[in-house]
Amino acid sequence: MNRAMQPDETPSTQAPRSLVTASRARAWDLINKSGIVVIFIVLFAVLSATVPDFLTTRNILGLLLSVTLIGSIAVTMMFVLALGEVDLSVASIVAFAGVAAATTITHSHSVLLGIVAGILSGGAVGLVNGVLVARFKINSLIATLAMMEAVRGLAYLTSNGDAVMISEESFFDLGSGSFLGISYPIWSNIVGFVLFGFLLNKTVFGKQVLAVGGNSEAALLAGLPVVRIKIMVFVLQGLVTGFAGVMLASRMSLGDPKTSVGLELGVISACVLGGVSLTGGVATISGVLVGVLIMGAVQNAMSLMNVPTFYQYLIRGGILLLAVLFDQLRRSKRGV
Structure with a gap:
């Protein structure tokens, strides 16, 4: 039963209220979808105007390479x-894959075999994580925290506690070569964003991942193979991370078990900044791209301005905290 109209309420006063509510909803939806893009545009403009040499072609290519x-x-x-x-x-995984690739190349003198070994070592860790x-x-x-320690230990054991030098010069082309003036690592990122954007938005697998993340029990009742989907995602994560480790080893000309400490926080920060929900069910490839660029632009600007390392830690921590708070705000607006 509809409530009775209060004495001070008339259709003319109710209509503006509904319009205000609808306007607020549309405004929030716009902020939720494109707010991070606006933030990046404003940030990029401010950095271009205030940081010397930020907008040069050389620095922009360096920024893209750094992310x-x-x-x-x-x-x-x-x-x-x-x-x-x-x-x-x-x-x-990045450290272990790089060491695995370097060790394999050193003993077999086969660049292809080394690349495959690095990628598969990452996939093996991803499989264990998924299971x-x-x-x-x-x-x-808890599971991946334990694996973080165990896999780092494997990297040290495989390399005997020291960096593994690589003598096959053709391997270095993977990380330092270029096409049309753009380095191969940047091209690999472009391909990765296009490929996984397609996988997320245009395939059944992508829709299943979002469904499982949104409500795994409902997805299970709907007949989705939840266990298999989760294992596949973790294996995919391991394979791609293994490839990233191989690329990094190529750029450094060695496999280093000490490399990339703390990288996971930067990756998670970029994703959350880009609108990926920590509770699952929400993700956009364009948002992740912008999140990555924001993290890179801030780090690049701090380097150009010679900001002391301890201040950089504070700023990166603040960015992660803001990303989590923004995710909390989004979830509260969705009523999650």
Whole structure:
């Protein structure tokens, strides 16, 4: 039964209220969808105007190159977070894959075999992560935290605690070569964003990932293979991260077990900044791209301005906190 109209309420006063409510809803929807893009545009304009040499072609290419490691992993971390899970082992996988590739190349003198070994080593770790989380129902935060330590240990054991130098010069082309004046790592990022954007938005698998992340019990009742989907996502994460580790080893000309410590926080920050919900079910490839660029632009500007390292830690931590708070705000507006 409709409530009776109060004495001070008339159709003319109710209509403006409904219009205001609708306007607020549309405004929030616009902010939720394009707010991060606006933030990036404003940030880029401010940095261009205030930071010397920021807008030069050389610096922009350097900025793009600097975010290739985070960007290459963020495209699959997006799927993990969209499931409502998390993967803290990616930094260790990067180190282990690079060491595996370098060790294989050193002993076999085969660049192709080394690349395959690095990628598959990452995929193997992803498989273990997926089985622990999906099959044994271990919380992904705990499972991947344990794997982060274990895999870093494997990297040290494989390399005997030291960096593994690579003598095959053809391997270096993977990380330092270029096409049309743009380096291969940047091209690999472009391909990655296009490929995984298509996978998320245009395939059944992408829709299934979002459905499982939105409500895994409902997805299971609907007949979706939840366990298999989760394992596939973690394996995909491992393979792509392994490739990122191989690319990094190529750029550094060695496999280093100490590399990329803390990388997982940068990747997660970029995804959350880009609108990927930590509770699952929400992800956009364009948002992740903008999130990666924001992280890179801030880091690049701090380097150009010679900001001391300890202040950089504070700023990166603040960005992560703001990203989490923004995600909390989005979820409260959705009523989650």
